[in-house]
Amino acid sequence: MNILLTSAGRRTYMVDYFKKALNGNGKVFAANSHFSPALNVADDYVITPLIYDENYISFLLEYVKKKDIHAIIPLFDIDLPILAKSKDLFKKNGVIVIVSDYEVTQICNDKWKSYNFLVQNGFNTPSTYVDLKKAKNAVEKGFLDFPVVVKPRWGMGSIGIYKADNLLELEVFYQKVKKEIEDSYLQFESRAELEQAVLVQEWVNGQEYGLDIFNDLEGRHLKTFVKIKTAMRSGETDSAITENHTELQNLGKKLSEKMKHIGNMDSDWFLTEDKIYILEMNCRFGGGYPFTHLAGANLPKVLVDLLNFNSYEQEDLNFEDGLKMMKTIRPLKIVEK
Template identity: 55%
Template sequence: MNLLLTSAGRRGYLVNYFKEALGDEGEVHVGNSTNSTAMKYGDKSVITPLIYDDNYIPFLKNYCQLNHIDAIIPLFDIDLPILTNSKKEFNEIGVSVIVSSKEIIRICNDKWETYKFLISYDFQTPKVFLKISDALNAIEQGNIEFPLIIKPRWGMGSISIFEADNTNELEVLFEKAKKKIHDSYLSYESNQDNQLSVIIQEKLNGQEYGLDIINDLQGKYMNTIVKKKCAMRSGETDTAETVKDEAFELIGKKLGDITNHIGNLDVDAFIVEGVPYILEMNARFGGGYPFSHYAGVNLPKAIVSWLKQEKVDPAVLEAKIGVIGYKDIQIIGDEAINTIQKSEEAIHYRN
């Protein structure tokens, strides 16, 4: 069995997890639009067209056929809508795409749609506004107060996120966020509605958590892993501890059953005065998954087994409680990247 991880970026750890899951029964191929550190770890690597390039899907299909790829696993939010829209094309050539439905990807990638979805199912979530006037009216009515968070409606990580302490800052930072979005790769999805590409969100004050909500490849709920976030860096979890929390586990099951998502649903959450809140959802492996893996969860192994039509022992998707993990930083020199560039096993795309 051969797997292709697309838009792998710096997630070399996921490449290694899948290599361990496959053992000597297949290869893990790594794709990215530019040279990246994750490519160092793949059995084979390939530089792809940009995600929004017209040649992207034809290139991937050709690559899959040439290299006998059985399944594609996308690792980047922008990749998800493109690949979910192309599932049928890949299925016709015998390639499974491990990605959720178009509707779930649409909801998770759009923070305004996420907000509407969560309140429609009675989840607690911070209030969200698309217009400054609506946020100011809510302040006047006493429904929210400064500070407020300004962030891209279609965005990820810590790009273009600001905190406004007053009306003047709100107006200035709102416009600044729009400009920074326009100048970044976030502009692609934001083109869906340039005038409403920024959201204003109520700031939550409480303990932050991360959830890995796991469904199988048919969208059946399996388990929820709850992690208490102890330290953050650039929008990603730096230190976390696996904990037992029945309230979040119930929320995880409800979300898994409603969404019928595929694989992992990465969820950012808070406890505010004893009440659990859902902040955001990402229908992919999130930056917090390594903490679940370190605590004993092995979703890559489960995915490989499901692709083989094999049953998965529930213990494979259970975490030990009280395990604390810390992210590390490694330096990879030019020689490693150059090895990828010159390798006869790598296929390179050039515009």
């Protein structure tokens, strides 16, 4: 079995994990719109058109046919809805795209839709406003207190996230985030509703947790993995401690059953003195997954086994409690293929 990781970027570890999962019975290919570290460690790679290029899907389809690739796993939020729309096309050509349904990717990528989905399904989530006037009105009436978070509605990583402590900062940061959206790749997601592309959100002060909520290929919950985030860097978890937290595990299962996503979902949660809040969801392998993997779980192998045998080994969902971990920086020598 050959697997293609799209928008692979710097995620060399995901290439390594899938290589080990295949155990010599297939190759791991990596794709990106420019040369990146993950391409350097893959068995083979390809430079693709930009995700929003009209030829992106046809390019990938031709490539997977040429390389006899059996499954595609996207690793970047913007890639998810594009590939989700084309799942049936790839399936007709014998290729499984491990991505959630289009509607699910929209709920996760659009933080305003995320907010409404979570409220409608009974989850605690920070109060959120998509209209600056309504946010200011909420402040004046005492429904929203400073500080507040100003961030992109279609946001990824740490782009354009600011903490505003008063009305003046709220006005300034709102315009600044809007400008950063227009000047970055976030413009592609936001351009249809640019006047409602910035969110104002309640500030939640508490301990941050990261959950990997893992489903099978039919959207059935298999297990939720809980990690305390002890340090962050550029929007990704930099160090973490695993924890057997029953309440969060149950909430992860509840979210899985409501969302019915495919494969892994990376999600951010906050624990305050009296509540558990969910902040965001990303229906893909996130930057915190390596900690789940180091703690004993092997979700790439589970996916490979599900693709090959429609079953998996329970031991690949093991998870060690109380394990402290952190990321490091490793230089790579570029290898010409």
